[in-house]
Amino acid sequence: KQEVTQIPAALSVPEGENLVLNCSFTDSAIYNLQWFRQDPGKGLTSLLLIQSSQREQTSGRLNASLDKSSGRSTLYIAASQPGDSATYLCAVRPANQAGTALIFGKGTTLSVSS
Amino acid sequence: NAGVTQTPKFQVLKTGQSMTLQCAQDMNHEYMSWYRQDPGMGLRLIHYSVGAGITDQGEVPNGYNVSRSTTEDFPLRLLSAAPSQTSVYFCASSDLGHEQYFGPGTRLTVT
Numbered sequence: 001k002q003e004v005t006q007i008p009a010a011l012s013v014p015e016g017e018n019l020v021l022n023c024s025f026t027d028s029a030i031y032n033l034q035w036f037r038q039d040p041g042k043g044l045t046s047l048l049l050i051q052s053s054q055r056e057q058t059s060g061r062l063n064a065s066l067d068k069s070s071g072r073s074t075l076y077i078a079a080s081q082p083g084d085s086a087t088y089l090c091a092v093r094p095a096n097q098a099g100t101a102l103i104f105g106k107g108t109t110l111s112v113s114s
Numbered sequence: 115n116a117g118v119t120q121t122p123k124f125q126v127l128k129t130g131q132s133m134t135l136q137c138a139q140d141m142n143h144e145y146m147s148w149y150r151q152d153p154g155m156g157l158r159l160i161h162y163s164v165g166a167g168i169t170d171q172g173e174v175p176n177g178y179n180v181s182r183s184t185t186e187d188f189p190l191r192l193l194s195a196a197p198s199q200t201s202v203y204f205c206a207s208s209d210l211g212h213e214q215y216f217g218p219g220t221r222l223t224v225t
Contacts, residue, residue: 034213043204044216051211089157091214101147101172102206102214106156 002027002094006105013080014113021075021108023090028068031093034102035064035075038087047088048075052095080112115140118217120205126223127195135190135220137205143215145208146188150174150201151219157204163188195224 003026013019023033032051036044048057048064050073056065063076077084087109091102121136139146147162149172159172163182177199179191188207192199200223208214 031211036216043218046213046215049213091157101159101162102157103159104149104157106154 002030002092002103004090004092004103004105006088006090006108008108009106010109010111012111012113015081017080017112018076018078019080019110021077021088021090021110023073023075023105025071025073025092025103027094028071029095030068031095033064033066033073033090033092035062035073036089036091038089038107040086044089077110080110082112082114085110085112117141118205118207118215120203120217120220122220123218124221126225127192128225129195129197131195133192133195135192135203135205135222137188137190137217138186139188139205139207139215140186141207141215142185143207143209144185145210146182147172147206147214148178148180148188148190149204149206151204152201160190160203192222197224200224 005024007022034049035047038044050057050066061078066073087107089107091104118139144165148160149157151157158174160178161180163169166182166185169180203220205217206214
């Protein structure tokens with residue numbers, strides 16, 4: 001059974017720091033991996049999608065990498081800002097399913113202080 | 115495009131009552147899903163659909179029914195609400211191999 005783990009569960013950093021959020025998954029047979037952001041009391045906003053054949057994706061200050069064989073992904077946030085404070089969720093889409101289901105980690109809650 | 119919309123935003127039910135959570139998308143996506151989010155448990159899949167007329171169970175389907183009569187709509191029915199169904203419910207849609215888009219959620223309390 002696929003399991004997704006995110007470490008650390010919570011992270012506090014001062015403004016301006018570069019930081020890395022980690023995601024690991026137990027079964028390397030994935031279709032793709034998606035990173036989301038969730039603000040308190042809100043829905044999920046998609047940040048980056050990495051297909052299983054890709055190694056990384058970039059959007060602005062965000063860079064996500066994927067090492068499928070080792071079951072790991074990282075989300076790199078450059079020059080963090082207080083507005084980056086949120087919970088970041090990692091989710092994988094298993095390759096052996098119909099394609100609609102995502103399996104989520106429990107998230108990393110990031111707090112950036114000014 | 116409105117994306118994925120959900121109604122209602124908030125709902126309070128008494129134990130034993132039934133209700134339907136509505137979900138609609140205007141992106142012509144084949145795949146739609148329902149998840150529930152609980153503290154400490156993360157997001158868990160309830161039911162999903164791979165197209166009109168086709169649905170299947172996810173990880174936590176008990177107490178919920180779904181149907182998919184059109185591409186756009188995917189309602190979730192609570193048959194007889196229980197306090198254990200107090201949660202935040204999210205609907206999502208996507209095409210195969212592409213990003214999943216989530217609705218804003220419905221916050222349900224069962225007393």
